Structures are given as C-alpha cells and as structure tokens.
Amino acid sequence: xxxxxxxxxxxxxxxxxxxxxxxxxxxxxxxxxxxxxxxxxxxxxxxxxxxxxxxxxxxxxxxxxxxxxxxxxxxxxxxxxxxxxxxxxxxxxxxxxxxxxxxxxxxxxxxxxxxxxxxxxxxxxxxxxxxxxxxxxxxxxxxxxxxxxxxxxxxxxxxxxxxxxxxxxxxxxxxxxxxxxxxxxxxxxxxxxxxxxxxxxxxxxxxxxxxxxxxxxxxxxxxxxxxxxxxxxxxxxxxx
Ligand code: DUT
Ligand code: MG
Numbered sequence: 142x143x144x145x146x147x148x149x150x151x152x153x154x155x156x157x158x159x160x161x162x163x164x165x166x167x168x169x170x171x172x173x174x175x176x177x178x179x180x181x182x183x184x185x186x187x188x189x190x191x192x193x194x195x196x197x198x199x200x201x202x203x204x205x206x207x208x209x210x211x212x213x214x215x216x217x218x219x220x221x222x223x224x225x226x227x228x229x230x231x232x233x234x235x236x237x238x239x240x241x242x243x244x245x246x247x248x249x250x251x252x253x254x255x256x257x258x259x260x261x262x263x264x265x266x267x268x269x270x271x272x273x274x275x276x277x278x279x280x281x282x283x284x285x286x287x288x289x290x291x292x293x294x295x296x297x298x299x300x301x302x303x304x305x306x307x308x309x310x311x312x313x314x315x316x317x318x319x320x321x322x323x324x325x326x327x328x329x330x331x332x333x334x335x336x337x338x339x340x341x342x343x344x345x346x347x348x349x350x351x352x353x354x355x356x357x358x359x360x361x362x363x364x365x366x367x368x369x370x371x372x373x374x375x376x377x378x379x380x381x
Contacts, residue, residue: 145207164357175348225305227293228312244300287313361374
C-alpha cells in the first residue's frame with residue numbers, strides 16, 4: 142500500500158465562506174509530474190495545494206490521490222505522503238538538528254548535516270552559538286525568513302514523500318542563494334509529483350506544465366515554450 146503520488150483535481154471549486162477562491166480547476170498530475178503554479182498574490186495558489194493535504198475540502202469537484210478521493214484517505218497516511226516547504230515556515234522551539242529531523246526522527250547526524258549542506262544551511266548553522274544544538278523558534282534564537290526556508294528545504298530533503306509542494310520555497314532568499322539551492326531542489330523533486338509555486342521564471346521554466354491562475358481560474362497552461370508562443374500573461378512576466 143505504497144502511495145504512488147498521482148494527483149488529480151477534477152473540476153474543483155472552493156470558497157472561504159462566501160469568497161470564491163478557486164473555480165473549475167482541473168489538474169492532472171500523474172506520479173512524477175512537475176506542475177508549476179504562477180499568479181498574482183491572492184490568485185489562489187496556496188489554496189490549491191492546501192486541498193491536497195485536506196487542510197480544507199472543496200465545495201464542488203474532487204481532489205484525488207492515486208485515484209482515491211482525498212476525503213476517503215486516512216488523514217495520517219495522506220499527510221505523511223506530502224512533503225511541504227511552505228511560504229511561512231514553522232519552526233519548533235527545539236534544536237536546529239531536531240527541526241531538520243522533524244518527520245524523520247531516526248535520521249542520523251550525518252544525514253542531517255548532508256541535508257543542511259544541500260539546502261545551503263550548513264554554513265549559517267555552524268556560525269550559531271551551539272551549531273546544530275542551537276535552540277531556535279519561539280523560545281530560542283530567531284532566524285531570518287531565508288534561513289527558515291533553508292531549514293524547511295533540509296527537512297524536506299530528509300523525508301521521501303511521493304508528493305512535494307514548494308510554496309514560494311525560495312521567496313525569502315537572495316538570488317545567489319536561490320541559485321545554489323536550485324540543485325538541491327532539483328534532487329528533491331526527482332521522482333516525486335511536485336507542485337512548485339513561484340514568481341520567477343527561472344524556478345518554473347523546466348516544469349512539465351505551467352499553470353497561470355487569475356482570480357481562482359486557470360487562464361493559461363502549457364510548457365515554457367508553449368506559453369511563450371501564446372504571448373499572453375506568461376510572456377509578459379517573461380519579458381519583465
Ligand atoms: N483567503 C481567505 N481565507 C484564508 C486564506 C485565503 O479568504 O484563510 C483568500 C485570500 C485570497 C484568496 O483566498 O483572496 C486566495 O488566497 P491564497 O492564499 O490561495 O492566494 P495565493 O495565490 O497563495 O497568494 P500569495 O501569492 O499572496 O501567497
Ligand atoms: Mg500563497
């Protein structure tokens with residue numbers, strides 16, 4: 142009963158109270174496919190990925206994982222099958238090592254350090270007062286948004302969930318660090334169904350399908366080359 146990671150959105154409409162946020166969304170992501178989602182703030186990007194983990198349920202249509210409605214999944218199994226690097230990373234009041242190993246408690250120190258190196262986090266961790274034993278989070282040392290994101294990427298590198306969600310995973314890091322992390326992200330994405338939410342063309346151009354959302358509707362979809370030929374919204378982002 143291993144989860145393959147096929148994800149299908151079948152005519153999904155979703156609202157928060159009276160606010161319609163997603164309308165008639167169809168996405169077919171068989172296991173291993175890379176889907177990128179772009180769109181202005183408030184377009185509904187995070188709402189799409191929230192439905193996969195069942196943080197919310199749609200009012201119309203269905204979200205399927207491995208051809209089974211997510212409502213029929215055991216919630217624990219479902220959430221264990223999805224690895225998320227969120228827009229706002231949550232860190233526990235615990236050591237950096239434990240924060241990275243969250244989701245894989247049996248990770249060895251070697252594995253933790255390898256993941257941190259791949260996520261470009263090792264250097265700043267070593268500069269902290271107690272290195273990997275430094276307590277962060279609410280009752281510990283504060284980290285910048287970009288540092289938190291790299292901890293989250295290291296965390297995701299350690300677990301091998303078949304579905305991966307990168308929601309603005311590098312929005313708080315500078316271009317140079319993002320460039321360095323790209324390699325780790327590519328390794329992270331290999332073989333997994335991936336949803337990449339990003340604002341930069343560089344982060345989405347290799348995706349199998351790029352989806353442009355506007356006010357909760359899909360207005361363009363295709364590969365980088367197809368969307369450039371369309372000379373629509375994506376083309377305009379590309380030219381800026
Ligand atoms: N919204 C709510 N309640 C919530 C979360 C969002 O009403 O708890 C609204 C705000 C927005 C719409 O839903 O009008 C879509 O939000 P979402 O977070 O999906 O937008 P986004 O595309 O992820 O925006 P951003 O780029 O700012 O992350
Ligand atoms: Mg969002």
